[in-house]
Amino acid sequence: MENRGDYDPSSPTFRLENSPFYLMAHADFKYHEDMDKVLHKHGVSKPIYRVMTVLREHQPASIGAIAEAALTKRSTISRIIDRMIEQGLVTTEPNPEDNRITEVTLTATGQQTLRKLTPIVGRQFTRAMDGVSNRDIAHLLRTLQKISANLSKLPIE
Numbered sequence: 483m484e485n486r487g488d489y490d491p492s493s494p495t496f497r498l499e500n501s502p503f504y505l506m507a508h509a510d511f512k513y514h515e516d517m518d519k520v521l522h523k524h525g526v527s528k529p530i531y532r533v534m535t536v537l538r539e540h541q542p543a544s545i546g547a548i549a550e551a552a553l554t555k556r557s558t559i560s561r562i563i564d565r566m567i568e569q570g571l572v573t574t575e576p577n578p579e580d581n582r583i584t585e586v587t588l589t590a591t592g593q594q595t596l597r598k599l600t601p602i603v604g605r606q607f608t609r610a611m612d613g614v615s616n617r618d619i620a621h622l623l624r625t626l627q628k629i630s631a632n633l634s635k636l637p638i639e
Contacts (some may be wrong), residue, residue: 529562534596542585
């Protein structure tokens with residue numbers, strides 16, 4: 483397809499199956515639908531796994547930083563952290579420089595759970611990317627980063 487209108491919802495030639503955002507949402511839905519089933523078998527929800535992956539890269543991390551990285555509201559992250567504390571996956575403590583900030587850290591149990599789940603999630607990634615070259619993945623990432631940057635600008639109205 484060479485006509486940009488084929489992708490533009492305001493164009494008369496637009497069809498849903500050509501919408502990049504529909505296809506991204508569809509792929510994301512299918513990926514997470516399967517992930518939800520797999521993670522549930524291991525006693526972890528998708529939101530908990532998402533927080534664990536954030537903490538794998540940055541810990542301790544404040545609830546605000548986790549919310550931002552996980553693309554989730556702070557109040558929702560607070561509830562998820564409470565559940566994770568109950569499951570023994572994380573600990574919290576006040577930031578030594580600012581008691582208003584709560585720092586979250588994976589426990590040994592949380593780290594062990596994450597190590598157990600990471601290969602399972604890796605298999606889902608491998609399945610999703612079957613037949614997609616590393617070059618295409620890199621191009622997809624650059625394209626999504628551009629789209630995200632564009633959407634981070636002022637709203638259209």
